[in-house]
Amino acid sequence: MFAAGPGGGNPAPIVIDATGMSDADMQAVARHYGHESGFVLPAAPGSRCDYEFRFWVPNHEMSMCGHATVGAVWLLHQAGRLQRDRLTIQTRSGEVAVRITGDTDQGAAVEISQPMGRVEPLPQHRQDEILDALGITDAQLAPLPIQNACTSRVKTLIPLSSPAVLDALQPRFDRIEGVCERIGSTGLYPYAISDAGRQIFDARQFPRASGYPEDAATGIAASALSFGLLASGMVEASTRTITIRQGRAMKRPSQISVRFSVESSHVDGCWLGGPVCFETRIGAPS
Numbered sequence: 001m002f003a004a005g006p007g008g009g010n011p012a013p014i015v016i017d018a019t020g021m022s023d024a025d026m027q028a029v030a031r032h033y034g035h036e037s038g039f040v041l042p043a044a045p046g047s048r049c050d051y052e053f054r055f056w057v058p059n060h061e062m063s064m065c066g067h068a069t070v071g072a073v074w075l076l077h078q079a080g081r082l083q084r085d086r087l088t089i090q091t092r093s094g095e096v097a098v099r100i101t102g103d104t105d106q107g108a109a110v111e112i113s114q115p116m117g118r119v120e121p122l123p124q125h126r127q128d129e130i131l132d133a134l135g136i137t138d139a140q141l142a143p144l145p146i147q148n149a150c151t152s153r154v155k156t157l158i159p160l161s162s163p164a165v166l167d168a169l170q171p172r173f174d175r176i177e178g179v180c181e182r183i184g185s186t187g188l189y190p191y192a193i194s195d196a197g198r199q200i201f202d203a204r205q206f207p208r209a210s211g212y213p214e215d216a217a218t219g220i221a222a223s224a225l226s227f228g229l230l231a232s233g234m235v236e237a238s239t240r241t242i243t244i245r246q247g248r249a250m251k252r253p254s255q256i257s258v259r260f261s262v263e264s265s266h267v268d269g270c271w272l273g274g275p276v277c278f279e280t281r282i283g284a285p286s
Contacts, residue, residue: 001067002217002274004255008247010217011279012068013037014075018054023061030056034212038068040076049090051076058211063093064152066219066256066272070110073098074276077108093152104275111273113261114151114220117227121145122156126183130158133175134190134206140165142193144232148185149224151270155205156183157228158190163202166192167249171206173213180208189221191244199235200243201225216247217254219272226258226270237267 003009013029015021018039030037037056043049053072055065069089076082077100085100089112097113122130127146131137144159160166169190176188191203203225205215215221222244229235235242239259247254254274261269 001071001276002219002246002254002256003277004245004247004253004275007251008216008253009275009277009279010067010215010247010252010254011035012065012071014068014072015039016072016075016079016081026054026056027058027061031058031211034058036062036065036068036210038065038072040072043090047090048088049095050087052090053096054092057207059209061092062153064091064096064220066112066114066152066223067217067274069096069098069112070219070273071276073100073110073112074108077110099271101273106275106277109273110276111259111271112219113269114223114272115269116267117149117151117224117230117270119147119149119228119231121147122183129179129182130156130188132172133179134158134169134171134188136160136165136169144234147228147231148183149228149231151223151227152220153186153224154184155187155189155218155221155224156180156185157225158188160190160192163192163194166190166202166204169204169249171213173206176206177209187215187218187221189218189225191225193234194245196234198243199240200245201229202245202248204246204249214250216250216252217256217274218246219256219274222246222256223258223270223272226260230260230267238262
């Protein structure tokens with residue numbers, strides 16, 4: 001999902017009909033492949049939803065996973081299981097609206113909704129812990145705040161001075177889980193401005209405790225970043241596309257697109273999307 005070239009993107013195994021699977025069965029799939037995995041279930045009787053989606057990483061269940069949601073809808077469309085281009089999906093983090101905006105060479109173009117983001121700066125003593133975990137100093141930061149931001153899950157946004165600094169990061173992975181627990185975050189998301197005029201940013205995601213050290217593409221973090229950038233005045237409060245590039249340091253280049261939802265001149269959420277394709281073989285990360 002979200003591939004920006006050959007070998008790119010973040011693989012996500014999808015079980016298109018997970019009826020009858022237990023929690024242990026779902027976790028076993030995620031552990032086998034070593035990636036976020038999505039599971040499609042019938043909607044609860046009487047709900048207004050079309051499907052229920054659940055998500056697992058090797059170590060635990062997640063309330064929401066952006067790229068697995070986009071991928072599951074894309075796969076349902078490929079399989080001819082969708083009767084319309086607007087859906088409502090039930091997740092553990094709440095209802096998610098889905099829209100199919102057109103066709104591409106690889107299939108349907110899918111966007112999913114995220115609610116209005118919540119953003120708050122972190123106190124200095126917590127910032128020092130974060131820099132220590134990333135193995136960097138204040139001199140490598142951009143003149144923007146370190147923030148906790150959330151649409152579905154809290155991510156910690158760390159502005160770096162350049163994409164080169166971002167690419168060169170060598171985190172102290174043994175410290176990330178503890179830092180994230182103390183700051184109430186599910187992952188560190190350092191980023192750098194690539195092209196401010198075109199609203200293009202580079203990022204990396206180091207999850208708190210997923211069972212692997214880094215993500216090649218993280219839609220929920222990208223949506224959180226967009227609201228952090230909005231709070232800092234770095235992007236427009238408009239429907240103009242914000243592009244977040246990820247995965248380059250992993251040699252899995254990825255690209256995520258975020259567009260704010262604007263109602264009566266006010267941002268009230270966002271739409272998240274990106275390219276999807278089949279990966280012929282999904283193996284556990286090395």
